[in-house]
Amino acid sequence: MIFISLLILIVAIALPSFQKNFSPILFTRLSSIIFIYAGVLSFNTLYIESIGSGLGIYSGLFHVTVTSQIMDTFLFIMASLILIAWPIINNSVLTVKNETVNKTNNLPQHKVGKAINPSTEYSLIVMFSTLGASLLMSCADLVSMYLSIELQSFGVYILSTLYRDSESATSAGLKYFLLGGLSSCIILLGSALIYSYTGLTNFESIYSLVSVSYSNQIIHGLTLGFILILIGLLFKIAAAPLHNWAPDVYDDSPTIVTIWLTIMPKISIIILLLELQSGISLSSEIELIESLKSINILSDLLSENIIYVLKNLLLISSLLSLIIGTVVGLAQTKIKRLLAYSTISHIGFILLALAINTEQSTESLIFYIIQYSFTNLNVFLIIIALGYLTHINKFNNGNYYGSNTDIRFISELKGQFFLNPVLSISLSICLFSMAGIPPLIGFFSKQFVLYSAVQSGYYFMSIVAILVSVISASYYLKIIRVLHTEENISTDKITNSNETNNSVLSNLHSFLISILTLSILLFILKPSIILNSTQLLSLSLFNF
Template identity: 45%
Template sequence: MLLLGIITLVMTIPLASTYLSTILIHRIAFLVLLFSGLLTYNTLYVTPLSSGIGILGGLFQTTLLSHSLEIFILILGSIILLITPSDEKIKDLNKTTTNMFNYWDNLVSNSVKKFLPIVKNNTQLIDYPLIVLFTTLGMISLISSSDLIIMFLSIETQSFALYILATMNRNSESAVAAGLKYFLLGGLSSCFILLGSSLIYSYTGLTNFESLNILQSVIGQSFEENSYNYLAIGTLILTIGLLFKIGAAPLHSWAPDVYDGVPTIVTTWLTIMPKLSILIFFIMNNFLIDSNLLMISALLSLLLGSITGLAQYKIKRLLAYSTISHVGLILLALSYDTINGLESTLFYITQYSITSLNIFLILILLGNTLDKNSITSIYSPIQYISQLRGKFYYNPALSIAFSLSLFSMSGIPPLIGFFGKYFVINTALMNGNYFLSLVIVITSVISTVYYLQIIKTLFLPDTNNNTISISGSNNLSPILVYIVAILTLFIIFFMIYPTPILNSIHMIATTQYYC
């Protein structure tokens, strides 16, 4: 269904771009993702999924885990696609941009202006949902890939679409610079992945994951000793390339610059979606991953993400370092090849994705309260933490939801983020790793400092009176407001009825671990 939707949009947009509105293209892509998720859900209870189903001669393998997370990815992607401007705003975009520049002249320095887009037409916005479908196709293909060649092609399908997304605002100097940096460093990481895959193939003569796994399990320790010069190094290099893709330390330097430079809607996608597919690939094919390297990267990610975030004054750069810290927690849980490690990984990925999506949705909605004639929600004007000052007095509901989401990120009980960190710490303690458990506690306390900084700014009065009155919130999308309300309630009240999620994760983890 997803591939059919891409083909349809590829044929439709060039032929009818004059007659089709941007909002209609976005809604079509939204329906494609939603219907794809529904079709996937309808096949979720097929019995052979428990042991896996090979597709296309073993190039792809579908399991209960990959099927479930594919549904999760499609739902998240469809929600992000709901963030779209109206046609009226697109028509008046140049005029409102000029007004926004005049507004910003009285608010902040000229350095902020480079973040405001000057869009001459809506071509970029029409192409945006098509690119999103392409990167989603790459993500789903990567999750189900069962061959080194398909793995690489899926990663490149995902990555090249992301490079285009990063440079979607071609009139912004910061977005183009961020996209170029993302492209160059992403190409470097692809070289590592290709080199590691080549070394594995040169020694074993195999590209199929199942065959590689069987070969490793049959030969055992002698296999590891004899193959050290090729297989072990190939696995190590492959892991480095994949860690580069998800922005884990010490391969994280590109992430804050890219997340800060691109439009906020693209930052939302980059922060959540690409990481999901690669982390799920780690889970599905842990025999290809160097667990020691995962643990080292987890430790560095926890330290660098928490400590470096203290010095940030831009909101998206701070959230980028926060993401690095959370990736460290996921990698730590992944490094333990136990069912508890798998369960804590799946739960943390789920709660992090939901909370992070809620934070960025609220950030975009709060940006629209700057002015009743705010330019499209895709380009949130909020770039600095100081711009959040006084937001509580102009939109209390969104500000409280934002604060609760940040508290969840920091692991404050009884919010869902607390349980995510608890499960990871419990897994580390059960495996006798007391040092990393202590590091998680310390870094969580440190990261709470910069989360509290944001919350404090929200509730401080705006002495400059730069924020427009609460009437500016009338242009907020009702659909997005409802989604924020649902996600916030889920974050708050998870503790009251956690059974469905925990039981589902336990069932999926049990099926994956023992089959």
């Protein structure tokens, strides 16, 4: 569906009639509708009874399962929300602003308002990246895995440098491209090692070889290959100690692109890691049964070596992500850098649940991904909204500083509660949820992960996770304190703010912020929809 839509849209863009009659805003809305329709199609295929434990397509390169279908639906919905929530400034306001700025500041017209209107390239690149993420969650072969990762990554590289007039965005995109290429090389090296030792690329065949292999050399080669693949994937999701690129790239990229960087690649790669670990563990259980029948202890020990090494790597990365994401985040003064370290801390919780690898931890992992995505999306949408409102207010008060509307420093949020009380309260609710304050949805996600860790005997990791949750609450509270700190603002400025608020943000943007905020706040009243879905997904992974 996404691929066919991409072909049609690429052909449509080349038509002269399309360029005359369709604005970039309409193109963005059309792309969002395509994502919604693709999500409905993915959800509808869940009723096909023949899927069972999975359905191999394209000669086994991809494996369609219940988990991949539901996460595809979630991925497409998130992509649609990011596109549909683009803040649109009223055309009359934009026209007046362009004319005034050109006369007063002598700026070229093509540079004014460029970060305000969406472009057709943005929607196309987002669709390419989403297609790669969707294929990545369904891949069942080393070749399809690498190609899907690259399709997703190349789209994200281009998104980082979408605003070519911005030096910081160009620098962020170049840095992301170089380091992302390094991580892709590590993944490719691991895949090559696995193929050189086994002669196989299909995951199911590799799992079967693990369960019957008695060769110490093959198992060591497989272990090294999986370690390299895991390191490359951890690099791409910015898990510590491979996180250094993330704060710089997130801070220098436009906020509308940062939303994509912090959500979409992480969903697909974490689901891939979950399916890889589930496959290896399942092959180990099959091997254990066979070894008990044949009393062959050597094969069991060799396979357990792979699981032991991968689990320890995940636990080490989880521990470092929790500590670094919390401690270093305390010293940040830029809001997107702070949220980048916050994301690293959340990745620590996700990797902890992934390393435990039980039915309960898998359920908590999927639930954590869902709530993290919604909360993170809402935080960035509110920051974008505040940035645009502040941008228009500066223009109205004679302090227009150009086309960049992003809020970069936490101090820029000072006094926003008195100018935009509803947005400030919504942002405070989201930050409290990220800190794990009950009864918000973020509290329950952390509680489920910690409960599964305690049940599985990971007491040290549980204590560390609790401590860093308490410490991380301080830098969330710092943002909330700045929001509610009164600034010396004249009555005229407040009046201008109230007059322009109605004409700046689109209704869809405001409506989406409201819905997401209420979902975070009122989750405790109707939690069964998400919890039942995550439980079914967890059971499907362990029963098949």
